[in-house]
Amino acid sequence: xxxxxxxxxxLITLGCLPGCKKFxxxxxxxxxxxxxxxxxxxxxLAFLNASYTKFNGGHFYGGRLQxxxxxxxxxxxxxxxxxxxxxxxxxxxxxxxxxxxDFYMDACNIVYRSNTIMxxxxxxxxxxxxxxxxxxxxxxxxxFEIVRLFAQPYGSTPDNTHPGIPIRLQPGITxxxxxxxxxxxxxxxxxxxxxxxxxxxxxxxxxxxYAALAFLAKVYFQMNDFAKAYSFADQVLSVRSGADxxxxxxxxxxxxxxxxxxxxxxxxxxxxxxxFEPGDELRGNFRSDVSLPVLKYSSRTLSLFGRxxxxxxVWLNDTKYPSNIVLTKYNLPQFxxxxxxxxxxxxxxxxxAGELNQNLDIAKADLSDILxxxxxxxxxxxxxxxxxSTARQERELELVGEGSRLNEIKRIGVRNNMNVDxxxxxxxxxxxxxxxxxxERASNANFHMNPEGGCF
Numbered sequence: 001x002x003x004x005x006x007x008x009x010x011l012i013t014l015g016c017l018p019g020c021k022k023f024x025x026x027x028x029x030x031x032x033x034x035x036x037x038x039x040x041x042x043x044x045l046a047f048l049n050a051s052y053t054k055f056n057g058g059h060f061y062g063g064r065l066q067x068x069x070x071x072x073x074x075x076x077x078x079x080x081x082x083x084x085x086x087x088x089x090x091x092x093x094x095x096x097x098x099x100x101x102d103f104y105m106d107a108c109n110i111v112y113r114s115n116t117i118m119x120x121x122x123x124x125x126x127x128x129x130x131x132x133x134x135x136x137x138x139x140x141x142x143x144f145e146i147v148r149l150f151a152q153p154y155g156s157t158p159d160n161t162h163p164g165i166p167i168r169l170q171p172g173i174t175x176x177x178x179x180x181x182x183x184x185x186x187x188x189x190x191x192x193x194x195x196x197x198x199x200x201x202x203x204x205x206x207x208x209x210y211a212a213l214a215f216l217a218k219v220y221f222q223m224n225d226f227a228k229a230y231s232f233a234d235q236v237l238s239v240r241s242g243a244d245x246x247x248x249x250x251x252x253x254x255x256x257x258x259x260x261x262x263x264x265x266x267x268x269x270x271x272x273x274x275x276f277e278p279g280d281e282l283r284g285n286f287r288s289d290v291s292l293p294v295l296k297y298s299s300r301t302l303s304l305f306g307r308x309x310x311x312x313x314v315w316l317n318d319t320k321y322p323s324n325i326v327l328t329k330y331n332l333p334q335f336x337x338x339x340x341x342x343x344x345x346x347x348x349x350x351x352x353a354g355e356l357n358q359n360l361d362i363a364k365a366d367l368s369d370i371l372x373x374x375x376x377x378x379x380x381x382x383x384x385x386x387x388x389s390t391a392r393q394e395r396e397l398e399l400v401g402e403g404s405r406l407n408e409i410k411r412i413g414v415r416n417n418m419n420v421d422x423x424x425x426x427x428x429x430x431x432x433x434x435x436x437x438x439x440e441r442a443s444n445a446n447f448h449m450n451p452e453g454g455c456f
Contacts, residue, residue, distance in 0.1 A: 038120040041127055048131055051113040052206075055138055056269035056278045059106035061339055063281025065145055068100060069403030070295065072432060074422040077298040077325065085294070091431025091455035095438035104150070104437055107142045108168075114139035115171040130206075133198030137207045140191030141215055143167065144222075147184045148407060149434050150450065154181055154223045155414035156428055163448050166440070175444040185223065192216050210236050210247070211267035214340045221348045222407060224415045230352035230359070233345045236266060247342050253311060253373055253398075256343070257335045265338035266345070278337035279330065286401060288317060288326035297325040300422060304397060311375040312397050327401045344404075346370060347395045354387030363387045370394050406432075424456070431455035 037043050056062055070076055071088040078089035084099040093100060117135040124131050143165065151164045164184035166176040179187075196212035217232035239246040247266055255261035257279070259271055269278040285295050297316055302325050305313040318325045346366040353363035360382070367390050368378035374397075379390055392412070396405060412420050413427020425432065430451045441447045 034116070038116070039123055041124040041131075044117060044120050044124050044131060045127065047113070048117050048134055051110065051117075051138060052269070053276060054106055054110050054113065055142075056276070056337060056339075057106070058279075058281040058284075059102050060110065060142075060145075061269065062278045062337065063283075063285065064099065064103045064106075065149075066401070066403035067281060067285050067295070068103060068149060068434070069406040070401065072434075073403075073405040073409060075297055075301040075400065075405055077296050081294075088434075091425065091429070092453045093431070093435045094452055095435055095441070095449070097435075100434050101437040104146070104434075107146050110142040111139050111168055112171055114142070115169060119171050129198045130200060130203065133195045133209075133212070134206055136191040137195035137199065137212050137215075140188045140195060140212075143184060143191070144188045144215070144219055147181065147188070148222065148410075150436060151178075151181050151184070152428055152433060153410040153414050154185055156181070160185070163450075175447075177444065177447055185219070188219055189216065192219065205270055207267050210239065211340060214266045214345055217345060217348050218340065221352065222411055224355075224411060226352040226355040229348055230356060233349040233352065234362075237342065237345055237349060247345075249342050249346070249369055249373060251373065254314070256338055256341065257329055257332065259332070259335055262336055262338055262341075264342040265336075266341065267339040269337040269339060271334045271336050273334065277334045279335055282330045282337075283333075286327045286330045288320065288328055289331040292321045292324060293326055295327070297327060299325065301325070301400070307376060309375040310397075311373075312400075315400055329401050343370065343398055344395075347391050347398065351388055351391035351395075354384045354391060357384040360384060360387060363391070367391060367394060370398060374398075426455075429455040 038047060054060060058064060068088060071078065071081075071085060072091060076089065078085070081089045084097045087093055087097055088100060114135040117131060121128055121132055147165045152162055154160055156162055160182035161180045163178045164181040165178055167179050167184060167187050168174060168176060169187075192212050192215050195207070196209050196216065199207060199209045199212055201209050213232050213236050217229050217236070220226075220232060221229035223229075236247060237245065248264065250256065250262060250264045252261070255263070262268065271277050286293050299318075302316050302318055305316060315327060315329050316325055317328050320326065346369060350363040350366040353359040364379045364382050364387065367382075367387065368380075371394065372378050374394075379386075382390065392408065395408065399405075409421050410427055410432065412418055419426050421427065431453055432455060433450055435450050435452055436447070441449055
């Protein structure tokens with residue numbers, strides 16, 4: 001097992017970019033060969049488990065993904081931001097910028113690791129389906145998050161043939177151009193559908209069948225495919241354990257980021273004190289109880305929480321640091337990191353029901369659950385239009401600081417041909433998507449980079 005660990009350490013910084021080709025062609029001197037390390041099911045499992053340090057780590061779901069989306073969206077007060085953050089906030093990214101480039105590298109690393117695992121599936125035994133399901137879950141989610149940040153949204157063109165992202169399905173380093181957004185989303189759906197079929201209903205700390213179904217709901221919702229978004233969200237939310245639902249809202253909304261208190265997570269990265277503590281970049285950029293954080297919120301965002309009695313107002317503090325509004329969601333030295341929750345699925349199911357003008361009683365119940373937990377009156381006598389507007393309003397409040405707002409600016413822009421960005425940008429402006437690192441173009445002269453700037 002020690003030889004396997006040495007191999008994992010050797011791979012920990014690898015990505016899937018062609019710029020790493022020479023490094024990958026020959027392993028560092030003294031390191032174990034890939035074929036030896038992954039020659040048994042035990043070795044493949046060890047490599048798979050190590051992949052979660054990237055997936056849940058600071059450069060991906062542990063914070064950088066959320067920070068990038070918050071910077072691009074319209075909740076922050078970022079006029080004084082400089083360097084990488086200033087460039088992203090001003091929606092004018094270039095080939096430079098380690099913050100976004102490292103995110104891209106780590107997202108590609110997740111894809112690379114998943115592909116490597118699938119290359120060695122013939123070395124596995126009784127755990128083969130579970131291993132393959134996890135690998136496809138990780139790859140599908142990584143592709144989903146990359147395409148949402150580096151390509152214009154699904155629906156931007158009638159046939160979705162606009163440029164998407166490179167789709168690498170083999171662990172080897174290949175010089176690929178971008179596939180269409182349609183093809184990128186098809187691959188995401190294929191991976192997550194396979195994962196839902198292969199993964200068990202209970203899987204310890206690892207993603208389950210229900211986590212894959214939950215992400216399919218997220219994917220179809222982003223596509224504005226409301227029938228499928230509703231169906232997948234409903235499949236998860238309708239699962240029962242005895243007389244009760246298996247997945248249900250936490251009674252206390254502040255439990256979402258805590259240690260051991262969040263029960264509504266359908267997939268969660270658990271804190272392992274001293275070994276792996278997820279959320280470091282969330283704490284590093286937003287935590288406000290120990291010092292003034294780098295990222296602060298606008299007074300306009302604070303005004304969204306103006307309804308009397310709204311318990312979510314506690315998530316923004318405008319008194320601790322004069323003339324600054326800060327987020328309090330991540331004010332703990334450690335916490336479990338929820339990746340997908342009942343809250344998000346209820347909001348998806350409710351809005352999808354409103355768009356379909358079906359199952360409005362279920363939609364009203366979902367929204368009422370969220371409203372009453374927040375200390376507000378439940379929703380009654382609502383038509384489809386009010387269900388949709390309420391779901392959008394509650395999503396913005398519930399998921400503040402979690403990177404959701406950018407996705408909604410783009411999704412609503414596509415759906416309603418409406419610019420809802422409060423900073424005044426068109427939903428499909430060039431600067432709303434990130435520029436690829438130059439490593440892609442350096443190894444493939446035909447690679448199509450994104451146009452730069454153009455939001456303001």
